[in-house]
Amino acid sequence: MIIKSFPLVTILVLFISAFIMPLIKDGKLVKTISLASMFLGLILSLTTAFYVIKYGKFYYRIGHFSAPMGIEFYIGNIEAVMGILFTFVSLMIIWYSVYSIDREIISSKISLYYLLINILIGSLLGVIFTNDLFNAFVFIEVGTLASCGIIVVKDKKDNIKATLKYLIMSCLGSGLVLMGIAFIYSITGQLNITFIHKELLSVYHQYPRAILISLSLFTVGLGVKSAMFPLHTWLPDAHSSAPSSSSAILSALVLKAFVLLLIKVLYRAFGMDIITEFPVLNIILILGSVGMIMGSVFAIFQRQIKRVIAYSSVAQMGYVFLGIGLGTDLGVAIAVFHMVGHAVTKSALFLAVGAMIEKTGSKELKGLRGIGKEMPATSALFLLGALSMVGIPVLPGFASKWNLALASIEVDKILIIGIILVSSLLNAVYYFPIIINGFFGEENLKDKIYKSKSKPIKELLPIFCLIFAMIYAGFSSGSIINFIKNGIV
Amino acid sequence: MKSVILKEISKVIIPFIQIFGVYVIFHGHLSPGGGFAGGTIIGASFILYRIVFGMEYAQKKFKYEILMPILCFSIMLYGILKGYSFITGGSHLNFPQPPLGTSGDILSGGFLLPLNILVGTIVAIVIYFLYSLFDKGEI
Amino acid sequence: MEALLTNYYEACSMILFGVGFAVLLLHSNLIKKIIGMNIMDTAIFLFFIAKGYIEKREAPIIVDVYKGVDAYINPVPSSLMLTGIVVAVSTTAFALALTVKLHEEYGTIELDEIMKMKGD
Amino acid sequence: MRKLAAIILTVGLILILLLGVQELPSFGKPDNPDNNEVSRYYIENATKDTGATNIVTGIILDYRAFDTFVESSVLFTASIIVILILKKNGNKTE
Numbered sequence: 016m017i018i019k020s021f022p023l024v025t026i027l028v029l030f031i032s033a034f035i036m037p038l039i040k041d042g043k044l045v046k047t048i049s050l051a052s053m054f055l056g057l058i059l060s061l062t063t064a065f066y067v068i069k070y071g072k073f074y075y076r077i078g079h080f081s082a083p084m085g086i087e088f089y090i091g092n093i094e095a096v097m098g099i100l101f102t103f104v105s106l107m108i109i110w111y112s113v114y115s116i117d118r119e120i121i122s123s124k125i126s127l128y129y130l131l132i133n134i135l136i137g138s139l140l141g142v143i144f145t146n147d148l149f150n151a152f153v154f155i156e157v158g159t160l161a162s163c164g165i166i167v168v169k170d171k172k173d174n175i176k177a178t179l180k181y182l183i184m185s186c187l188g189s190g191l192v193l194m195g196i197a198f199i200y201s202i203t204g205q206l207n208i209t210f211i212h213k214e215l216l217s218v219y220h221q222y223p224r225a226i227l228i229s230l231s232l233f234t235v236g237l238g239v240k241s242a243m244f245p246l247h248t249w250l251p252d253a254h255s256s257a258p259s260s261s262s263a264i265l266s267a268l269v270l271k272a273f274v275l276l277l278i279k280v281l282y283r284a285f286g287m288d289i290i291t292e293f294p295v296l297n298i299i300l301i302l303g304s305v306g307m308i309m310g311s312v313f314a315i316f317q318r319q320i321k322r323v324i325a326y327s328s329v330a331q332m333g334y335v336f337l338g339i340g341l342g343t344d345l346g347v348a349i350a351v352f353h354m355v356g357h358a359v360t361k362s363a364l365f366l367a368v369g370a371m372i373e374k375t376g377s378k379e380l381k382g383l384r385g386i387g388k389e390m391p392a393t394s395a396l397f398l399l400g401a402l403s404m405v406g407i408p409v410l411p412g413f414a415s416k417w418n419l420a421l422a423s424i425e426v427d428k429i430l431i432i433g434i435i436l437v438s439s440l441l442n443a444v445y446y447f448p449i450i451i452n453g454f455f456g457e458e459n460l461k462d463k464i465y466k467s468k469s470k471p472i473k474e475l476l477p478i479f480c481l482i483f484a485m486i487y488a489g490f491s492s493g494s495i496i497n498f499i500k501n502g503i504v
Numbered sequence: 505m506k507s508v509i510l511k512e513i514s515k516v517i518i519p520f521i522q523i524f525g526v527y528v529i530f531h532g533h534l535s536p537g538g539g540f541a542g543g544t545i546i547g548a549s550f551i552l553y554r555i556v557f558g559m560e561y562a563q564k565k566f567k568y569e570i571l572m573p574i575l576c577f578s579i580m581l582y583g584i585l586k587g588y589s590f591i592t593g594g595s596h597l598n599f600p601q602p603p604l605g606t607s608g609d610i611l612s613g614g615f616l617l618p619l620n621i622l623v624g625t626i627v628a629i630v631i632y633f634l635y636s637l638f639d640k641g642e643i
Numbered sequence: 644m645e646a647l648l649t650n651y652y653e654a655c656s657m658i659l660f661g662v663g664f665a666v667l668l669l670h671s672n673l674i675k676k677i678i679g680m681n682i683m684d685t686a687i688f689l690f691f692i693a694k695g696y697i698e699k700r701e702a703p704i705i706v707d708v709y710k711g712v713d714a715y716i717n718p719v720p721s722s723l724m725l726t727g728i729v730v731a732v733s734t735t736a737f738a739l740a741l742t743v744k745l746h747e748e749y750g751t752i753e754l755d756e757i758m759k760m761k762g763d
Numbered sequence: 764m765r766k767l768a769a770i771i772l773t774v775g776l777i778l779i780l781l782l783g784v785q786e787l788p789s790f791g792k793p794d795n796p797d798n799n800e801v802s803r804y805y806i807e808n809a810t811k812d813t814g815a816t817n818i819v820t821g822i823i824l825d826y827r828a829f830d831t832f833v834e835s836s837v838l839f840t841a842s843i844i845v846i847l848i849l850k851k852n853g854n855k856t857e
Contacts, residue, residue, distance in 0.1 A: 027590075030833075189730075190684060193687050
């Protein structure tokens with residue numbers, strides 16, 4: 016069946032359409048190519064998802080040689096959902112950047128910018144789909160280079176400083192991941208995740224320390240790349256100095272693919288019965304909960320709005336790590352669902368903030384007072400996104416918090432509910448002042464003309480679609496979580 | 505680097521370096537080496553040319569408008585060639601595959617030889633770009 | 644302890660990894676940090692290739708006659724490390740380009756001074 | 764102070780890694796777990812399947828060709844980014 020090859024076709028289309036772009040001079044054609052390739056990717060991943068719903072998960076060997084000899088893709092429920100999420104969110108972000116990118120970077124670099132975005136999304140899809148550890152490492156490397164590239168495209172002082180810090184930390188991370196792969200290869204002799212699991216089941220009694228070390232190497236290596244709490248120091252500078260569309264891609268998509276790889280390594284390569292013998296899951300649980308609290312605390316003291324939202328990314332990634340640390344299938348399903356909800360919401364928030372900064376010209380929180388009157392549509396979308404972050408019942412933020420609480424009761428770790436409540440309150444503490452100063456307050460609205468700075472509707476359509484998708488995810492959260500749950504093993 | 509001795513000697517040596525690089529690429533699937541090693545050797549010969557003969561000559565000989573299309577076409581060709589063999593292999597369609605040939609001579613490895621050549625050009629051009637950008641920021 | 648003496652290649656690569664890690668953490672000069680990153684990558688390549696070696700066997704290239712399965716070492720780590728080396732090269736090239744740009748902007752490549760200089 | 768903490772951290776890291784290495788299968792033994800049926804399959808069938816006498820090139824360009832495709836795009840992306848950063852006149856047409 017040719018539909019089985021669609022995930023590979025998506026990645027090839029994204030890579031090959033990226034290779035044409037340096038030869039094209041005019042920006043319009045480059046944007047249309049990028050939009051067309053991403054739209055084709057969305058259609059292909061939608062058909063793959065329908066195929067998976069109907070016929071269940073499948074393996075797709077790349078080339079003429081099957082699993083342990085050649086490389087293999089594994090498309091299960093989680094990969095199908097994440098494929099749709101990644102292509103949909105990046106399509107919306109590219110659609111938004113078509114209008115806003117000319118004001119942020121000089122015209123000759125636009126074709127290279129879209130090249131980097133295409134290669135980045137292709138490599139993130141590769142990290143999601145592949146069932147081979149070393150192949151995932153090579154995709155991580157392309158993703159890291161491309162994500163550092165889209166930050167430095169804006170060629171300002173603090174961009175370069177933030178990019179260098181990000182590059183050095185993620186090189187450290189990928190070095191640790193490669194060391195983890197070396198340890199696993201020396202024990203099992205396999206590189207394919209399902210074969211590693213088979214080998215490890217028979218051999219993990221002889222090498223307890225080596226397995227513990229490779230587990231911690233993977234956790235730290237991928238934790239650095241996906242902003243686990245103590246290793247997140249690169250994130251605020253990188254996400255706040257980048258152009259608005261690339262900071263949306265960075266915080267919504269790039270962090271998620273590496274956490275998904277961590278889930279695949281922990282729950283598929285090692286398997287539930289091996290990792291429960293080691294304290295790794297509890298460490299991830301503790302780091303996740305500390306990250307939730309400290310991320311929000313840092314966000315309160317920030318003055319620039321983009322840094323507030325960057326720190327809230329760290330806090331939301333804490334939720335995901337909390338879900339992973341619970342150690343049950345439900346916990347991982349909620350972690351994946353929270354990734355879906357957070358990706359859609361955070362990209363909408365970053366794009367809305369990008370529009371605000373572009374129109375008002377000031378990155379400071381003080382500069383955005385009374386923005387509700389000047390740009391009512393954008394700040395309304397920002398309000399909806401912030402409500403989901405805080406956890407208002409109908410939106411996805413609430414659904415993942417609610418199910419996380421249920422899952423932690425199941426595992427009878429009651430303290431986690433307290434942590435979830437405290438972090439939701441902290442979220443409210445730093446999101447609501449932005450909204451309140453924007454819409455209400457006499458002195459804020461004093462000399463603001465209604466709709467004076469609002470962006471034209473056709474530029475706000477992508478954010479509107481993202482918010483609409485977020486609300487849809489909130490309504491159908493139960494069915495998405497069940498769909499993900501039976502896709503983990 | 506204006507010394508005449510250097511220019512004359514490098515005029516003699518550079519062709520031999522490039523011939524050796526081409527040899528390593530073409531025999532990639534028979535003897536040690538392959539696309540990456542051979543490409544590095546050819547890239548090094550480009551850099552030697554640029555050092556000895558200075559930037560103006562090098563820019564006339566290796567213009568950016570020629571090298572960038574070669575780089576993009578070779579990596580696109582690589583993607584299409586390998587994409588063809590991925591998809592035909594993965595979905596078990598038995599479309600015609602390139603002949604494997606007898607396993608001793610050059611034209612023997614099916615897609616191996618063209619892929620080695622493409623990888624060799626990619627590596628050579630990338631190394632030349634990296635050097636020239638670090639040298640004076642001009643290609 | 645004697646196990647460290649038998650697989651001494653892996654032990655040396657771990658110490659090299661630690662040295663690279665220390666250089667990365669201690670030095671504030673950017674070029675030295677990049678050199679530290681390179682040392683770490685080389686240590687990982689040494690570790691990976693050392694896992695593939697089997698005593699009294701030769702390189703996996705069939706010269707003229709096929710000497711049977713037990714005459715060649717494990718080819719997989721050496722082919723993986725070709726990819727690893729290319730990855731290390733491109734990351735180093737990118738980091739060096741950033742260092743050149745930082746020197747143009749800030750005038751110094753000491754990361755501590757740059758951190759103190761709160762840019763605009 | 765920071766330097767002391769960094770030194771302690773690295774020495775601890777080296778010790779932990781050496782503990783792990785101590786337990787790994789010993790170096791160079793023919794019956795190591797990584798010398799299993801996968802590598803034996805490569806050695807036996809490389810010339811039959813791919814036609815290459817250099818088994819490593821056979822693995823790179825045929826068995827695990829997807830790795831090498833993504834890796835040459837790593838090289839391509841690295842050169843594009845360095846062009847993006849360092850190209851003096853910015854645009855391509857002088």
